[in-house]
Amino acid sequence: MTKYLLPLLVAVSVLVSGCGSGDRLQIDGLAAEINSDECVDGTDAEVTIYSGRKENLIEPVLSAFRCATGINVEVRWGSSSQLALLIDEEGDRSPADVFLSQSPGPVGFLESKGLLGTISGDILGLVSEQNRSAKGNWVGFSGRKRVLVYNVDLVAEDELPASIFELTDEKWNGKIAIPGTNGSFMDWFTVFRDQYGTDVATKWLNDMVANGARYYPNNRSIVEAAGRGEIEMGLVNHYYNYQEVIAAGDDHRAKNHDLDDDDIGSLLIITAATVLDSAENSDEANELLTYLLSVPVQSYFTNQTLEYPLAAGVEPNAALPRLTALQIGSVDFDALGGGFDETARIIETSGIQNQ
């Protein structure tokens, strides 16, 4: 019997994997909420996406898009930075038409390599000037705000600081977590340099290290550690704490704290969509980008994934803290691409990764 088990297992799994996805245009669940109309008939048109935005956060949108337009969607899922490396390796032979990035860094990397095409002007016009590339290479489609996450049992609410510059105070010695080498932190730090000058930003980071700031690899691990009370506070984006609360309710003992509206610690970091220069289906790609910026999809991003909408006049979900124009109005995201290697050098020299 055992002799046959293995081939049987392989055969069954091959069979099952063969009938994974059907081609009928039918949607349900969240996708049906995004597109409440009847689906159009399927077409031969297709668009290939390399998506750094994870399946859980966007799959219903892509199903709804296919239902609404009949365009088939092929997706390679991955981490934004690894997909950017892949596109760079593939060059003009990349099968990707669209690249969706969870943070601006990978987009800046591809822009510096000249691999991004130009997005149609109509689409760029859908978002405010601050949330799109001046050169027309990329457009933001949702945002995550930087916040200070804190453990409610370890830090009193009235003691919370108003600015990241207060965190270098002796009072917070050894109590702040920093995701030093994480992509979105590096993006944030690049903007910080751009806004305040490299000297100020570098001094702040070095002071944080001197003040015993503790290194964690990413936002998620900081929010999780703050929830357990392993660390008092941490610099993260707002998204993760909402997810932890949805998952664990009151058992999760951490909350987001908004720093002052005009503080650099309140920056909005955008997720961006791009059309590649080598895209074979650039019409379909532009159609997809238009769809991402439509009312139902922007509402989905803010109500279901609890991020900030960037287009179509959609209001942020009531649960999210108010976003002032100042936070995003004065930031030049195009500076991100070029200044990236210097950011990496400063962060590594600070020694934060050994804390």
Add this chain to the structure above:
Amino acid sequence: MSQPRAPRELRAFGLACAIGFAFPGLYLIWRNFTSKADPLGLLFTNQTLQPFWRTVRLAILVSISAACLGTALAWLTTRTDLPFRRLWRVVLPIPLVFPTFIGAAAFIRTLNPGGLANDFFGSIGINQTPELHGLFGAWLVLTLFCYPYVYLPVAARLRQLPGSLEQSALLLGDNVSQVFRHVVLRQISGSLTAGTLLVFLYTISDFGAVQLMRYDTLTRAIESNYLARPPMAFALSLILLLFAGVVVTAERSVNRRLPEVVTHRAHSAATYELGGWKTPAMLLVGGTFAFSTFAPIAALLDWAADGLLRTHRGGRPLTIDTGKVVEATANTLSSSVITGVVALVAIIPIAVLAGRYRDRIGRFTHSVVIATFAVPGILIALSLRFWTLRSGFLGDLLYDSMAILIFAYVVRFGSLAMGIALVAVKAVPSRLHDAAATLGADKWHRFRSVDLPAMRPGLLAAGGLVVLSTMKELPISLIVAPIGFPTLTTRIFGSFEEAFVAEAGIMALVLVSASALLSWILVLRRADHL
């Protein structure tokens, strides 16, 4: 003993494998040139040397502890009257299957301050949990996740050894520990060093566990520089690969001095009665299981249960359904089992070439295969895209196919089978061979009737290592797999990264169950039938 020359077709096959396995290394060298990287200049800077020494220190510590733990577990579960031996043999390989990005996170979730263990012990009045991080945390979690690299080959070897020598030693007045040192250790030394080498190489290439334990190693420096400073990332990766090459060569020269032990299948292995040692032995085996397997599983269960309860109470529904889990499970099982088989088919001839004929090509290929284990998976993935894009018609044919995915997996994990297969080949008694030749059996027939049965336990352990590791592989599964081929690990990654912990927990539990099933089929049931 005469040293026959290797058949020409075998040498050609070995050479082809060497080229196939060298793709990532050649790519890395090429990229160092094209990006004008300066690995030599970088090597002696503080920012390289510091993480490099931390990496080496960690790898040495983990190797020592995993070697001791893996050997002890193997001996206890194969050669003693330890209770529940069959159960232990099924569950002890499981830690191999945890992708470290979630395995280490789950481990932390259970054991660190404010975690599940803290809650549990807090309820019975104990309230102090140490915070696992840094060198100690990284050492602990990697030891617990890596001991199967030693345990599996050593257990396979132990079950094959003749009991007669040990019995003679005992009769001559040696005590059990003397017998172990003088007889058993000598006989398992090949498997032990091969397994320990894998632990060492895995540790220097690991990113997930060291990151979460906040211990800064070379892989972190590589990882955070891919986009920001590509030349530096390529140079550091090359340094890592060259270092692996040095270690592999060193191991080979040590291994050559080890005594060669051939298999005597006619005798049954000796079994020792533990007597008063039963309790400590149970504590060691049970404790290993509790920390390496149960602790992470507890966190996964907690996440999964929270999510299911939430959905049940009308909270946010799960973003996965049964269909998605079944699809990913089927993909994971089929690709990993096929990889295991293909890896063995590729590795056995190399092992024969290097072990039986002591052929130069065989020995070279052996080193290339093993050193490749230290190349970060993302670079293997990128290198395959690089080579397929530059191979014209063949590349178009292979692009987005299962074939290229399996090839990538084999390049990534063939190393796991290599050392063990070599030990297995060397263990085939040459007099049996000569006898079969005298009786007129041709080469292929001799291989099937003499070599294969004698090598079988080792090869099964080798295949098991490849299969379990492939199941958890991430970067290649994301970058090289055909579009629309989700595996459990890619889905776990997508969910966990965005803090969909319930979905990640459920799928990780499915992954663990699938690995337990495979380990039961592959390692236990078949091995017992010998």
